[in-house]
Amino acid sequence: MSEPSSPAVAPPQPKAEAAPAKRARNSIKTKAAILVAGRAEFAERGFEGARVDAIAALAGANKRLLYHYFGNKEDLYRAVLLDAYQEIRRGERALSLDQYGPVDAMDRLVRFTFRHFLANPWFPRLLGTENIENARFLKTLPDIQGLHSPLVGQIRTIVERGAEIGIFRRDVDPVQLYISIAALGFFYVSNMATLSVIFARDLAGIDMVQEREAQAVQMVLDYLRTKPA
Structure with missing residues (x-):
C-alpha cells in the first residue's frame, strides 16, 4: 500500500510591494x-x-x-533653483556650528561657503541667470524665505555668543554679514577666468585658492572682533 502523497506546496509569490518600491x-x-x-x-x-x-x-x-x-520648463527651472538653495542650506546645517566656539564657528562657515562656490561653479552661474531674470522665478518659490531664516538666526546666535564673552562686536546685522561672506567666495569663483587674465595669475591654482580662503576668513573675523578702546 503506497503512502499518501504530501500536499503540493505552492511556490512563493513575489511580494506585491516589490514592483512599486522599485x-x-x-x-x-x-x-x-x-x-x-x-x-x-x-x-x-x-x-x-x-x-x-x-x-x-x-x-x-x-x-x-x-x-x-x-x-514644464519653467517649473523645472524653479525646481533646480530651489534644489540648489536647499543643497547649500543642508551643508550649512551639517556643520553643527552650535558645538563650536564663536571664532571656530565663523571660521567654519566662511570656509564652507567659499568651498561650496568653488566646488560647484554652476551655482554662481545659476544665480547669475536668476539675477538676469530679476529674480522673477525666485519670487514664486513660497519656501525660499523660510529656507534662509534658520541661517540668519544661526549667524545671529554666533555673533551674540561672541559678544557675550567680549570678542565680537554687537552691532552686526546677520543678513549683511552673510552677504559679505557669500560675496568673498562668489566674486572670486564667478570672475576667476577674467581675473586670472587681468592679473596674470592662475586663480584656480591651489596656492591662490588657499590664500584666498584664508584671507576671506581673516577679513570676516577682523570685522567681527571688538575694537580696542
Missing part, C-alpha cells in the same frame, strides 16, 4: 538625474537658452518623464 527608487533616481542635468543646462545657457531636449538627453531620461515629474 518604481519609486527609479523615480527618485530619474528625478535627481534631471535636476543635475538641469543645473548644467540652465547654468551654461541661461533660462531662455536652455533646451528641455538637451536636459533630457544629458539626464538619460525620456522627455515625457521630465514633463511628468516637473511639468
Whole structure:
C-alpha cells in the first residue's frame, strides 16, 4: 500500500510591494538625474537658452518623464533653483556650528561657503541667470524665505555668543554679514577666468585658492572682533 502523497506546496509569490518600491527608487533616481542635468543646462545657457531636449538627453531620461515629474520648463527651472538653495542650506546645517566656539564657528562657515562656490561653479552661474531674470522665478518659490531664516538666526546666535564673552562686536546685522561672506567666495569663483587674465595669475591654482580662503576668513573675523578702546 503506497503512502499518501504530501500536499503540493505552492511556490512563493513575489511580494506585491516589490514592483512599486522599485518604481519609486527609479523615480527618485530619474528625478535627481534631471535636476543635475538641469543645473548644467540652465547654468551654461541661461533660462531662455536652455533646451528641455538637451536636459533630457544629458539626464538619460525620456522627455515625457521630465514633463511628468516637473511639468514644464519653467517649473523645472524653479525646481533646480530651489534644489540648489536647499543643497547649500543642508551643508550649512551639517556643520553643527552650535558645538563650536564663536571664532571656530565663523571660521567654519566662511570656509564652507567659499568651498561650496568653488566646488560647484554652476551655482554662481545659476544665480547669475536668476539675477538676469530679476529674480522673477525666485519670487514664486513660497519656501525660499523660510529656507534662509534658520541661517540668519544661526549667524545671529554666533555673533551674540561672541559678544557675550567680549570678542565680537554687537552691532552686526546677520543678513549683511552673510552677504559679505557669500560675496568673498562668489566674486572670486564667478570672475576667476577674467581675473586670472587681468592679473596674470592662475586663480584656480591651489596656492591662490588657499590664500584666498584664508584671507576671506581673516577679513570676516577682523570685522567681527571688538575694537580696542
